[in-house]
Amino acid sequence: MSEVVLSCQGLVKRFGGITATNNVTLDLKRGARHALIGPNGAGKTTLINLLTGVLDATEGRITLEGQDITGLAPHQRVRRGMVRTFQINQLFASMTPLETLALVVSQHRGHGARWWSPLGKDAGVAERAQQLLEQFHLAEVANQRTEHLAYGKRRLLEIAIALASDPRVLLLDEPVAGVPAGEREELLQTVAALPADVSVLLIEHDMDLVFSFAKRMTVLVNGTVLTEGTPEEIAANPEVKAVYLGHGDEINEAVQAGERAHG
Amino acid sequence: MIPAQTNLLRNARMKPWEPVVWLLLFAAPTLFPSHAAIVNEVAIVGLFAVSLDLVLGYTGIVSLGHAAFFGMGAYTAALFCKHVMPDPHLGLLAGIATATVLGFLASFTILRGTDLTRLMVTLGIALILFELANKLDWLTGGMDGIQGLMFSPVLGKFEFDLAGRTAAYYSLTVLLLVFLLARRIVHSPFGATLKAIRDNRLRAMAIGIPVHSRLVAVYTVAAAMAGAAGALFTQTSGFASIDVFEFHRSADVMLMVVIGGVGWLYGGVLGAVVFKLMQDFLSQITPQYWTFWLGLFLVVLVLVGRDRLLKPWTWFRRGQA
């Protein structure tokens, strides 16, 4: 089970004078639990945008299941099983969570172009939507308009949408930001518990979560891959410490400084 | 049936008041025979408005050039009558067909850009068609249009009468059929993908919706409906005049949809009823200055909101902070 599912070679993205992604080569193996970390503005979100086709790459190639998908439109990549979440919620404001999920499920099952029968006609679709609602604690707000939901619930819906299309490859961009502290672990456990052949790429700044989730990590700095390895290797890497993790004692330094000052 | 499915299907079910609305509409030409002409006009613009609502309300695409399709339907029906045969049914189909083709071609111009660009591009297309209809006067009769058309009876039986009863029932029937079709579309998975595109195009792509082909599809369907409205216009009035392509036609229909409320098929019909009746009523009272009162109505409507319009005592209550 170690063949490469998603891979990119020599990916470059320039915005005017800024090179946000600089010659990135990355392989995601089948069943991977892979984390992508790096300083703010390192190009993590941009990389996801390139992989999913939201942005067009300036240079480079992307392959999914061995096929070149560089030129494909976003929705075509989704049809091949690659699904993402967004760092900033992207929801359907006027729909209810139930409608949203039913729509995603029916689109995923190839009913998106059906115009003659109502959305709820297919019992299988409704069932799957209901199951997702329960799994993501959204059942009690299932029939409220999404724009009226509390932030935490919206965040959950954001992730539920991604899982509703049964992804083969899942790209998560800071999925738990804004989720209540207590629910974060549970959420990532849901993700971790996906079938073993689903590959996951996670971006996250909460290191406790990252290290408990990832089997492999890639560090991105200034648009370039700095290093890749197991969590242990990354944690021990001095360069990573210098640019990203810090030495873990800054807070204490700050505290001491503060205590000194306030006596 | 699991509750989720019941909930999903609830929206698509016919509400008890819906048949009542249609019964009233269909009773109108008989109850008020002297107003059959205006019923006919309402039915036609209502159909036109439903077509616009499909793109504007359900898909979020602004179009200020919807008259292009209306006009296409109108002229096709006229030319069909003049040069092919006076049968209204086939003429209607012909009008729908050409409008569909035009809509399909035009749909490629609305795929990209902002609301403002789409507004202007669609408007530009209608204006160019207007100029074309003016220039090609050997075909279209130029500024004077195509006049004095005589259509054969509807269903081979009902002559178009002077009072406009046949016309009213003919238009109402077509409106009903198209409305039922539109209703089906908006409650289907296809309709849901349209709403998704309207709400958040980025996310719609990210769940695998082929945004462009959806837009092309819905724009083409809407154009076909507008073409039907245009063909009815020609057939019930006996002429096609160049102003079917005019800016004010596109603008009026947009006003109607917004007055009635977007993203709600009845909004178009309601807006058409309100707008036309108000226009008719006001211009009877003051043929010179009725636009002032119509304008005032629009301003008040927006300022107090649709829901409070009929409750004047709430108008001056302060809005919340």
Added chain:
Amino acid sequence: MAELLKVEKLSAGYGEAVVLHDISFALPEGQTLALLGRNGTGKTTLINTLAGATRQHGGTISLAGAALHKLASHQRAAAGIGWVPQERNIFKSLTVHENLTAVQRAGRWTPERVYEMFPRLAERKGNLGTQLSGGEQQMLAMGRALVVNPRLLLLDEPLEGLAPIIVSELLKAISRITREEGLSAIIVEQHPQAILAISDQAIVLDHGTIVHADSAATLRRSPELLDRLLGVAR
């Protein structure tokens, strides 16, 4: 030490709904207050009320003796309030630099000083608000609050989405600024430990009222109390 902020019997909310009830506390000049509480308990509402962005129903707020609650939102900035809203709310059609200059007031903090503190922003000076990464937006929101040259900083979850190394540097910077420049700050955070470390006082909200007020140090040293109040012990 002179009292900078004094809040008495404050109640506020959105529209007719009252979210905060009977809030009273005081904050001396140069001190930092950690504002804690579970999700949806009213932390953001309190911060926004101080900034003048909610509907106040009762009570008084005074800043350095002046009645803040009588001022319109835009006058509060002049009176000395600097605000980092929870959702960042970067002005999306302004560049990074314009985001700073549009709101700048005379004082020690200038855009240049902000760029020194966040070199990343200096590199992205010309980017529009929408063209920043999540973390960069967070930095900009912080910088934007600083160039108003306030006496009181209101920071609503300022660390969310920042890389660990920036988090620690920012914490250091906040504690340095309050110490050296006599600025006061109110900080909301999901992770109490980090923030308690640099705070002097702490209050805990639940259902829109203060359920606990204490010195930060005490609270930090009693994990079981924290756990009871917040449901998290980390």
Added chain:
Amino acid sequence: QSAPFKIGLILPMTGQQATTGRQIEAAARLWIAQNGDTVAGRKVQLIVKDDTSVPDVTRRVAQELIVNEKVDVLAGFGITPSALAVAPMATQSKTPLVVMAAATSSITEASPYVVRTSFTLPQAAVAMADWAPKNGIKTVVTLVTDYGPGLDAEKFFKSRFEFNGGKVPETLRVPLRNPDFAPFLQKVRDIKPDALFVFVPSGAGAAVMKQFGERGMDKAGIKLIGTGDVTDDDQLNDMGDVALGVVTSHHYSAYHPSPANKKFVAEFQKANKGLRPNFMAVGGYDGMRVIYEALKKTGGKGGGDALLAGMKGQIFESPRGPVFIDAQTRDVVHNIYLRKVEKKDGQLHNVEFDVLKDVKDPGKTK
């Protein structure tokens, strides 16, 4: 007491053609004020409707007037398409339709019930084409608005002018929606004809004239000629000195020196805050006369065919001069005057200096 005799007056009362409606309504009301509202024992009732210059609205309004109000006569009609849209209904319901403004030649052919009291553009254009070559104008560029009446004017002017030995090196058509005449006028200036023949809807005339002057075309030796729409009496006085000396051909001038006209103008102005009546007004005024006389002839009975018969062949003295409703074509036959803009009593007027008598519509082929 028999039911009132109803005249449905359908006019553009709003929008760009509103002045047309205003003039005609005022003239119709003046007629009633002068001649009473009872004819042969029958009370006359005027129902004014706004058609916003949109043909399908015109048609619906006419339909309602016929079906609900049971009007005896339809009248008004500001633009040709509106008149054409109603013509079949006039035939179907046997209701006489009196055209008081629209001027395309073909309208009277659209229904045997159409009677016109305004004028036809070919009448005015041809008169000019006859006058010009006799007065030293050998080459003319035409400039018309690109719609029915404009094309009529261009066609009849050009063919008659060329028949008379003149040359038309260029025919320019201005789009209906056209804010700036500069390019067209510059083109004319570069061609340097003896004269520029203009037809634009009244309203745009002032702009053409001003830009004509501004461009120094008069100084370059180009004359401005046209049909009377360009120097519409309604606005002439505001146009200022640029209008001086412009020669036009038309059937009516408010300065027409006849007692009938003097009285008409004076009373019109008195009733309308000093507004000067223009050729639209006289069309409305005469239209009312034609209806009244026809009603008289039927002894107050009315009835579509009887009224129509009564309208055909009427001859009378109008403020514009002698008028004859041709029984064959149901179109108006009247004098076309050549006028020059001059200052009289401190006001600008179209002063008539020549006349072509009893001009029939040259547009009628039959």
Added chain:
Amino acid sequence: MLTILFDGIAYGMLLFVLAVGLAVTMGLMNFINLAHGAFAMAGGYITVLLMQRLDVPFLLSLPAAFIGAALLGAVLERTLYRPLYRRAHLDQVLFSIGLVFMSVSAVDYYVGSTQQIMQLPQWLKGRTEIGSLGMGHYRLFIIAVCAALTLGLQYILAKTRFGSRLRASVDDQRVAAGMGINVNVVFLSTFAFGSGLAGLGGALGAEVLGLDPSFPLKFMIYFLIVVAVGGTSSITGPLLAALLLGIADVAGKYYIPQMGAFIVYALMIVILLWKPHGLFVRQGGKA
């Protein structure tokens, strides 16, 4: 040839003054104000009536038109427009069209529906010929006024903080206020200024374009074309768009008169399909 270019520039400049206020309210304030033409009409009528009835000199009546329209704008902003900033665009369309209808009827009622014609002072009526280039003095005057205006506007938006404070207020009223920007004053003054510009444009344009109550409806399309083609994020965009359209229109009608009305529409469609965000977008590209 040169004369055509000159006429095109003058015409374009006129379109620019008329539309620039709309570029400000629509582009910067994100408010779809279709009633823009009504303010232009107000300016035009102020000028014409002042000149006709009170014999005010032309040069004095121009600032009067600006101030009058600006005051009108300010009053309407306070009373009617303010609650609508945060409403859906379609509601704004409905509302502002309603205002247009009202203004058209009101002017018709008080002044009448005839074309208003104004008499320029003698020194603006002449024409200067330099070789093959003929320049109408009034058109020269328009060009001069517009150039001065453009420079002034450019200065205000680029060199002062007003521009960025305005855009900040539009982006997020609540937070802008929290950062110390007096949002109400910013909006009020911008709106009044935009209306004043429209008024000035109406006053300048009355001579060339004509003036009657249907003015706001007749020219709405032209304003929108300028703003759409120019993009809504700067002043230079609409300026260049207006010039381009002006020149293309005049030259097109001169060289291929048969194509008359098509040229402008076709040009607009082509440009918008090629650059859907208008010719000039704020740096940074895609949004």
